[in-house]
Amino acid sequence: MGSPQIVLFGGTTEGRALGEALAERGISLIMCVATDYARKLAREQPGLEIRTGRMDEGEMTEFLRETGCPLVVDATHPYAREATRNIAAACGKAGAEYLRLLRPSQEGEGMVTAETAEEAADILGRQGGKALLTVGSKELEAFTAVPGYRERLFARVLPMAQVVEKCTALGFGGRQLICMQGPFSHELNVAMLRSVGADWLVTKDSGDIGGFGQKLSAARELGIRMLVIRRPGPEKGYSRDALYRLLLERLDIPELPCAPQIPRFPLFVSLKDAEALVVGAGKVALRRVDVLLRCGARVTVIAPEALPGLGKLAEEEKVHWSRRRYQPGDVERSRPVLVVAATDDEKINEQIGREAAGLGIPSSVASNPQTGSFWFPALIAEENLAVGLVSTNGDHRLVREAAGRIRNILGGRHG
Numbered sequence: 314m315g316s317p318q319i320v321l322f323g324g325t326t327e328g329r330a331l332g333e334a335l336a337e338r339g340i341s342l343i344m345c346v347a348t349d350y351a352r353k354l355a356r357e358q359p360g361l362e363i364r365t366g367r368m369d370e371g372e373m374t375e376f377l378r379e380t381g382c383p384l385v386v387d388a389t390h391p392y393a394r395e396a397t398r399n400i401a402a403a404c405g406k407a408g409a410e411y412l413r414l415l416r417p418s419q420e421g422e423g424m425v426t427a428e429t430a431e432e433a434a435d436i437l438g439r440q441g442g443k444a445l446l447t448v449g450s451k452e453l454e455a456f457t458a459v460p461g462y463r464e465r466l467f468a469r470v471l472p473m474a475q476v477v478e479k480c481t482a483l484g485f486g487g488r489q490l491i492c493m494q495g496p497f498s499h500e501l502n503v504a505m506l507r508s509v510g511a512d513w514l515v516t517k518d519s520g521d522i523g524g525f526g527q528k529l530s531a532a533r534e535l536g537i538r539m540l541v542i543r544r545p546g547p548e549k550g551y552s553r554d555a556l557y558r559l560l561l562e563r564l565d566i567p568e569l570p571c572a573p574q575i576p577r578f579p580l581f582v583s584l585k586d587a588e589a590l591v592v593g594a595g596k597v598a599l600r601r602v603d604v605l606l607r608c609g610a611r612v613t614v615i616a617p618e619a620l621p622g623l624g625k626l627a628e629e630e631k632v633h634w635s636r637r638r639y640q641p642g643d644v645e646r647s648r649p650v651l652v653v654a655a656t657d658d659e660k661i662n663e664q665i666g667r668e669a670a671g672l673g674i675p676s677s678v679a680s681n682p683q684t685g686s687f688w689f690p691a692l693i694a695e696e697n698l699a700v701g702l703v704s705t706n707g708d709h710r711l712v713r714e715a716a717g718r719i720r721n722i723l724g725g726r727h728g
Contacts, residue, residue: 317343317362318564320377320409321386322400324351326523327416327553328388334557336361338566343380347396350473373403384563386556388414391544392517412559413550416520417658424539430455433515433542437466442512445469445505447528448542449517450476453483467491467509496524499640502531515540526638533637554659577688579701585609590647592639592665593655594619597679601653604692606631613647615639616656644668653689655679691716695723 321332324346332344336358345364346352352365368376377385385404389396397413404411427433430452437444438459446456446468456466468485470476472492480490491505506514514532518541519525532539551559561567589605591598594616602623605612612632614623619634627634639661644652645668652674654665659680666684669676678685682703690701691712700719704712 317341317380317382319343319384319386319560320345320380320382321388322373322396323386323388323390323393323414324348324354325388325390325416327414328386329355331386331388331414331553331557332361333358335560338561340560340564340566343382345376350471368399370399370402373399374406377403377407377409383409384412384560385409386412386414386560387550391416391519391546391548392542394545397548410563412556413548414556415548415550415552416523417552418518418520418544423533424541426541426543428543430542431458433540434458436540437513437515440513443467443510444513444515444540445509445511447514447516450479452542453480453485457483463489467511469493469505496641497527498642499527499530499534499637502527503534506531506535506537511535511537513538513540515542517542518544527640530637530640577703579690581699581701583609584650586611587651588613588647588649589651589653590615590644590649591653591655592616592643592661593653593657593679594623594634595655595657596620598653598655599623601655601677601679601689602626602632604689605653607692607694610650613649615643639665641668644674645672648672649674651687652676653679654685693719693723695720698723 318340319335319342321328321342322345332342333356335342339360341360343362343364344355346355347367349365352363355363357363385400387397387400389400401411425436427436430448434456443465444467446453446466450470453468456462459466463484467489468480469491470480472494477490477492480486514528514537516525516528516539529539584605587610589610589612591602591612592615594614598614598616599620599622602612602614613635614632615635615637617636617638623632623634626632639656641664644665652665652669654662654676656662662678662680663684666676666678670686675687676685677687677689682688688703690703693700693702693716702712702716702719
């Protein structure tokens with residue numbers, strides 16, 4: 314492999330996904346990960362070289378100078394403070410452009426927050442009760458300051474020999490130590506919390522990629538308190554999709570042209586008393602719910618919060634509202650005749666679409682219609698005529714204008 318075009322630091326899920334996507338576009342890059350475990354998770358492919366081992370600031374600087382790479386992506390964990398400082402400093406010394414890949418934050422109402430692990434331990438010490446710690450082995454030492462921690466605290470960590478050795482040395486052993494590799498579903502989190510009799514779930518703001526949503530929904534189901542160690546920050550950076558586009562621009566690589574679209578067949582089917590699942594409860598989702606109800610469907614909505622209109626529909630028992638975040642497996646558990654993914658997170662929407670596709674269930678993905686199996690239409694119904702209208706290029710304004718003209722035509726015809 315010649316000189317890389319990009320050096321990417323970090324074995325995070327989003328970092329691996331970005332690196333793999335760049336390699337698929339023919340971009341040469343080196344992905345630097347700290348451990349052999351992270352290396353095993355990375356998918357090797359042409360153009361992607363993986364370097365294993367921790368580096369301090371000086372070693373990073375020397376490494377970047379040797380590669381001569383102009384672009385450096387910091388895709389390390391949101392809580393890897395020292396690594397982020399070292400990468401930024403090394404870029405400054407080596408003359409490389411530093412670009413930070415951000416993971417969306419998910420702090421919310423009803424959570425107890427702490428700035429550090431030490432502060433979280435102090436809160437547990439003063440409040441009492443048992444706690445399941447899901448903060449990683451690096452933070453466990455701070456919690457040995459909690460009175461009676463050997464009986465009160467349970468640590469969930471990676472199943473690695475060096476991790477188990479460290480935890481045992483700190484006094485976490487036997488039943489107090491849970492060694493498992495995620496991801497952890499809502500149901501598994503609920504089972505663990507019940508098993509240890511937890512009053513608290515202690516975690517970091519790891520985002521949906523880190524299973525934060527599943528932890529939160531489990532804690533809420535059981536009525537236990539959520540203690541969140543806040544991220545260091547605030548940080549400046551880019552989402553994965555935005556950074557991907559920026560890197561293509563920096564390297565003067567054009568976006569892939571859109572493939573010619575095969576027309577989609579407009580099939581009008583009966584939804585009377587059929588189960589429909591809508592994930593999300595913003596303006597787009599509520600418009601979809603309205604159309605589905607007009608067509609006679611029984612609608613279930615999954616969303617932690619919603620616009621007032623959904624609350625009214627739920628109170629009137631016109632829809633079933635599951636007040637939580639989407640969890641992998643929701644489509645399979647509900648087995649609807651169709652699914653609408655309309656959250657404000659494009660990655661979650663695409664995940665829902667993939668789950669539905671794997672089960673052979675039609676899905677509409679609001680943030681990127683091309684990834685769903687059907688396009689949700691604007692429905693125009695007048696007496697004995699019904700028209701379904703979609704945009705093949707995502708131009709919603711065009712749909713609104715055309716729908717208005719069609720309504721006028723139908724109105725004139727029947728007027």
